[in-house]
Amino acid sequence: MHHLLRQLVAALAVAGCAFGATTAAAQTTTVKYSNWLPAGQAMRVEVIEPWIAEVEKITQGRVKIDTLPKVVGTVPAQFDVARDGQADLVVFIPGYTPNRFDILEVAQLPFMGDDPERLAPVVDRFYRKNLASFNELKGVHPLSVYVVSPGQLFNRVRPIKTLADFKGLKIRSPQASSTQALSLLGAVPVSKPVGETYELLSSGVLDGTFMPPESIPAFKLTDLVPHATIVPGAIYNTILVLGINEDKWKSFSQADRDAITRISGDAFARNIGRAYAKGDKAAFDTIRKAGRTVEVLPEPVVAEMKKTLAPIEKDWIEKVKKKGVADPQKLIDQLRADFAAAK
Template sequence: MRRTKLQQAGAVFFGARTGAIAALSMLGIASAVAPAAAQVTLNVNSWAGPSYPLASQAVALCDDIEKVTEGRVVCNILPKAVASPTQTFDAVASGIVDIGYIVHGYTAGRFVLTKAPEFPLFGDTAEAMSVAYQRVYDDMLASANEHDGVKVLAVHTHGPGQVFNIRHEVNTLADLEGLKMRVGGGVINDVSEAIGVVPILKPATEVYELLSTGVVDGVFFAKDGVVPYNLPDVVKYATFVPGGMYNISFGWLANPDKWESIPEADRALIEPLIGEGLARRMGKAFDQADEVAVKALSDAGIPMNEANEEFVAELAETTKPLREAWIAQAKEMGVDGAAVLQALQDEAAAVKTD
């Protein structure tokens, strides 16, 4: 049956209308599934080697931030660090970068209270120590405002610091006397002087060169740095101290203004990823790196011995005045240092690790 011109026009109209509706529907579907455009981009300064836990977990943290905010908050990890380890705090505070991590001990004299988790014999796993440190920091240290000018995203430690050298096996504290040992600053610098070691303050990034050229006789280093910094190629002896010869305090920082520019709803989504969440993440990463390090040292045929009870007891006694001096410093800042040290031990013992 032939259609009239009016019927034909109607068919064209309704066909076009149907097509338009379909097109709009598809557009709506596409809009629903398309990722949200980034509203905030965080420039991240990362100076550690790419395989080191600080750097690798910066990537993982940024991935999680983007995921939980559905792409509204993203990171731009700068391909080359614009601030050195010692410059990062000021770079974050001034807004040159938005996020960065620091080693508190690299800037001698700037931080006092962050020495709390760095004393010898604190604990055996980075996860337990890091979670304990974050909890004690929140409850007892943050109010002292040592990080004025930045937002602290988290604090944590690495695994227990150990002894690596190129001269001889270390079985007693006396075996360390007179050796030039690279240190990362903080309490280990004071520990070194107390036991007769010559401390050489240098960042981890210079360790391989220092050892390979004989500028230092050894390093006080956590196991986690063994593989990223190629220690099996240069060290000849390793001594592991139960509880650690020392530890290092790390901080993750954000520029306060940039952080506040993140919409409140998205900050709430990010919150579980920082604080204790980030401290635990970092602790786990450092513990995993420690396990990898032991295998690498074993494969390289490097002798590894464990410090005996006499070594540990002498270390505790020799460094007791350092704790007492720190407690006195903390008191001047309105902090009960003895209570802080006890709380760290208690919390570390109570932390459940995977």
């Protein structure tokens, strides 16, 4: 009798262990990440991949991020991919879908800042404090809102030292604010994705491109664009968002959400800014070693450019007033003040 009892207790203990193991396994939530960044790209290698590993570590394996073998949908559609649950986690660029994230575009206006290491974390904090309430990202929880390096101008025709030098140049533009800037400067904007730049420059369709300096060697353009122009303060920045499907985010425990939030937000943004600042420096070293010219626009020309590009700000103000922003100028002034005060 005792022997049978012992066997029964042992059997129950084994069953209990198996049940416990099943419960632990069931607690792992897998997050599907739709990745479009190429292998070796700075944001992917230096920031996103370490962040993915850190998420699993700080949640003790309860949240595991699985990078899908290829992007789900198109790059411009990544917000919808996350919102509709086709994938859970994305990086999306609001500027790729004009007239949709208008209020967020405040950080893309001319002369907001040219130091990504300082500006990227400022943009994340500014979004949370001043822009989140407008609910432009409904359905997607923004883990980090940030900028990369500002686009600078690279061309194959001539050094740019005055505003007149822009006239007639066919320049690739990545977003609406840079397209408007090129038009106001007398250049011819051509809206094309970054992947087509090499072919369009080498065939002579394009004279140049707006691009973060870090990307010039990365896309093998150093020999195609001998003239680099740095505009102090920057003609434009590009906002990116690391976002997760809202329902997926809510499915995590509060403790795991808090832990992930601590390593996201402005901390993630600063890491992005640092990676791009480092990449820009390396890119300019490569460009100079190749014997190319790097012109910094002098202050009087920058002052003239600010006047020429003033309509971009005015148009944005009018646009977002219609979206319910009572005092758009206050937002512009606040973001510039936040950047000026940033360490």
